[in-house]
Amino acid sequence: MSDFNKSRRVFLRTAALGVVAVPLAKVATHVPTAHAEKPKAKDGHALDYVNNGPDSAHAKFQEGHKCANCVFWAGEVSDGWGGCNHPQFSNVLVSAEGWCNTYVPRG
Numbered sequence: 435m436s437d438f439n440k441s442r443r444v445f446l447r448t449a450a451l452g453v454v455a456v457p458l459a460k461v462a463t464h465v466p467t468a469h470a471e472k473p474k475a476k477d478g479h480a481l482d483y484v485n486n487g488p489d490s491a492h493a494k495f496q497e498g499h500k501c502a503n504c505v506f507w508a509g510e511v512s513d514g515w516g517g518c519n520h521p522q523f524s525n526v527l528v529s530a531e532g533w534c535n536t537y538v539p540r541g
């Protein structure tokens with residue numbers, strides 16, 4: 435193999451790795467801050483959401499059900515507010531004491 439072909443192969447392999455590595459690095463650095471930059475949900479945001487579950491007059495609400503023990507809860511970000519993995523709440527933080535009509539208890 436000529437030196438030119440060898441150099442070309444090394445270059446192409448390195449370039450291909452770079453194409454994969456850059457997007458992965460971008461994802462890895464943006465995930466933790468994504469939740470922190472979101473605004474807090476307001477009552478009525480979607481799915482009859484309320485920031486304090488016991489304030490809900492919804493027939494499905496039961497005492498003790500709250501975002502912090504829902505399967506969609508993505509963990510606290512700060513001061514009792516955290517992420518929710520349900521698509522209706524992808525752009526906001528929800529309260530650990532909140533509730534919506536899609537609540538599913540964590541088993």
Ligand code: SF4
Nearest residue numbers: 501504506518534537
């Ligand atoms: S799905 Fe509803 S109850 Fe569950 S964490 Fe999200 S907002 Fe809270």
